[in-house]
Amino acid sequence: MKQLVLGLLISLIFILPIKAQFLFNLGIEEGAIVSAGDLQFINDITTDLAVIFPLADKHSLITYYQLTYNGPGIVEGQEASFSERAQSHYFMAKHLWKVSDKIFIKPKVGFLMEFNKFGKNEEWGEGLYDLNKFTFGSSFAYSDSLSFAYDFQIYKYPNYSDLYTLYLTDFTKDEPAEDYKNHRFSLSYKNSSLINSMVFLLEYDLSLSFYDNKKVLGVTGYTGPDDQKSTHHYISFLPQLKSGHVVLGLNLIGEINDSNQNYIFGYDPSSIQYKENFFSYTTGQVKPIISFLFGKEDSLSVMFSFLHKRYKNRPSQEPSGIFTRSRLYVESLSAGLSYYVKLSKYFALNPSYAFVNTKSNNDYSQAADYNYDAHVVSISLNYTY
Amino acid sequence: MKRFVIVVISLILFTTTLWADIETTLYKTALDLATKPNNLFIEINNDIENTVPNFLSRRFQIHTSILWNLFTVGNGQLRYRINDESGFPEVTPGISGWYLWGLTFLPEEDFSAKVYGLSPFVTFGKSLERNVKFFIGSKYTYGKIDLNWKSTQDQDTSAVGMADDFGFDLSSLAGISSVYQDVGFYTGITYQRDSGREVSALIGYYPSWKKIYSKIQVSGSLFDYGMSLYPDSYMLLHLYLNLHINI
Numbered sequence: 085m086k087q088l089v090l091g092l093l094i095s096l097i098f099i100l101p102i103k104a105q106f107l108f109n110l111g112i113e114e115g116a117i118v119s120a121g122d123l124q125f126i127n128d129i130t131t132d133l134a135v136i137f138p139l140a141d142k143h144s145l146i147t148y149y150q151l152t153y154n155g156p157g158i159v160e161g162q163e164a165s166f167s168e169r170a171q172s173h174y175f176m177a178k179h180l181w182k183v184s185d186k187i188f189i190k191p192k193v194g195f196l197m198e199f200n201k202f203g204k205n206e207e208w209g210e211g212l213y214d215l216n217k218f219t220f221g222s223s224f225a226y227s228d229s230l231s232f233a234y235d236f237q238i239y240k241y242p243n244y245s246d247l248y249t250l251y252l253t254d255f256t257k258d259e260p261a262e263d264y265k266n267h268r269f270s271l272s273y274k275n276s277s278l279i280n281s282m283v284f285l286l287e288y289d290l291s292l293s294f295y296d297n298k299k300v301l302g303v304t305g306y307t308g309p310d311d312q313k314s315t316h317h318y319i320s321f322l323p324q325l326k327s328g329h330v331v332l333g334l335n336l337i338g339e340i341n342d343s344n345q346n347y348i349f350g351y352d353p354s355s356i357q358y359k360e361n362f363f364s365y366t367t368g369q370v371k372p373i374i375s376f377l378f379g380k381e382d383s384l385s386v387m388f389s390f391l392h393k394r395y396k397n398r399p400s401q402e403p404s405g406i407f408t409r410s411r412l413y414v415e416s417l418s419a420g421l422s423y424y425v426k427l428s429k430y431f432a433l434n435p436s437y438a439f440v441n442t443k444s445n446n447d448y449s450q451a452a453d454y455n456y457d458a459h460v461v462s463i464s465l466n467y468t469y
Numbered sequence: 470m471k472r473f474v475i476v477v478i479s480l481i482l483f484t485t486t487l488w489a490d491i492e493t494t495l496y497k498t499a500l501d502l503a504t505k506p507n508n509l510f511i512e513i514n515n516d517i518e519n520t521v522p523n524f525l526s527r528r529f530q531i532h533t534s535i536l537w538n539l540f541t542v543g544n545g546q547l548r549y550r551i552n553d554e555s556g557f558p559e560v561t562p563g564i565s566g567w568y569l570w571g572l573t574f575l576p577e578e579d580f581s582a583k584v585y586g587l588s589p590f591v592t593f594g595k596s597l598e599r600n601v602k603f604f605i606g607s608k609y610t611y612g613k614i615d616l617n618w619k620s621t622q623d624q625d626t627s628a629v630g631m632a633d634d635f636g637f638d639l640s641s642l643a644g645i646s647s648v649y650q651d652v653g654f655y656t657g658i659t660y661q662r663d664s665g666r667e668v669s670a671l672i673g674y675y676p677s678w679k680k681i682y683s684k685i686q687v688s689g690s691l692f693d694y695g696m697s698l699y700p701d702s703y704m705l706l707h708l709y710l711n712l713h714i715n716i
Contacts, residue, residue, distance in 0.1 A: 106597055108603060110657070112685070127698075129683055129698070129700060151681065153681050157705065171679065208678075428662055429660060431668055465685060469601065
């Protein structure tokens, strides 16, 4: 009964503020993937709830909660009992301070709980990689276009226990833990302009991560004294032209990820293969989209995408698994249709279909993720206020 | 056109369900019931209750799930809206309950059963616009499952047939006994269309069990119909049809 009273009090805290502004979204997606003769169903649920409290003339408080679930879908195959499923809960409170007409300061605290399991009969909360992540930080924004942010993140894996980590750390750790911290700096720029009925959207993000207690693997196979760090660049350019009931768009996306983390293969120290900067890559993507608008808000979109991803230092593999001298690349080509139907003011349906062809220069027989064809059908329902 | 899309999507949902191997699905459901008996009954409880506030001027509502009655799950719900919104959100307490009476028809000398559940709840509703309400609430869910079959020891266990495939022999069970209880939270939005029908979306969560559920519901003057979604359950999608009387 105490829990029920506590539950009611929490509910009241959310709903009592008279002048608060509410934002709500419930998205349910059912999908089917056919690849290499296998049929797999997937199910995603996302809920967002935000309440914005006006505190004073230039201050407001945003509270936000997000729940997500990813797992097997409406029909479970024979193997679905052993497939991965995850749920996460993210709580965030952000103070919005309007210093002047163009300058905003937004300090925030966040807490993410993530639960994973690899089978139906495993209990929630006992997953090896269950994660608790705490975030404290602030962003400084100029107008809507430029912002700089710093976040201090604490990653805790409450259930983590791994003999392999003990081996890597030369059995010097009493408790093999994956817990680490991260200092994350980010800079983002957004701009939109209208030139002769064409809209140009430009977005650039740079993030730098400096980890604490997340060590870099050394050539011996053991982790060394250095901590991991990474740099990530993301740029997107989207020109759009609307003519009558047709919208044409061409999205160009580039991405560079640079990480100092290395990788080793094998458990026997005499046959370990060591690869430096294993996770650094460059990605280029071209996505033309044609949308046909119907009625008030319905639309049919035809989408194409070509993605090329090349690893900086990761070699491809021969069918037996031996590394070659070539750098690994992955190319993915997809084409699809998406139909957006507004059923009522807040309720929309979005059936879609896509064909995906992915290939690479990796011929390793166990690297099926690099070479496959897939048909993806999905239906999503969204209730958004 | 929109109705056509809805019909096509419904057909896809039904046909994909039919693609499944019915025998395997039923066996898995039975296995799920045997190994995690609470799951199915928590879902029944969610199906039969209606915690979404409505736009009617009448305060008292009696409500029952027609489909679960057809499966011999007697059920009902009572709720009462205490106040109209006037600065303070509207408050609607209620209680739902169910009893699996179909099992009482089985011969007493072979089988004894007592399976029931109760769930009191309180919903707070707040109008965002003239025809849109946001709601949030909490409930306490309690259930008891007590199934005993007495002649199990004499049965030929090979009759089950699929035990080897799943590594678990259902016939080896002498009974299922379980009590479950947890406090759940739910929140959502309901919107009244010009036709008077209300379209609602709800997401709910039981923190101790870490169980998620969601509902999309259409409510008319006499019936609620919709679908519940239970991720991580063998019966992921439940369709429901409920009857309500407002007084």
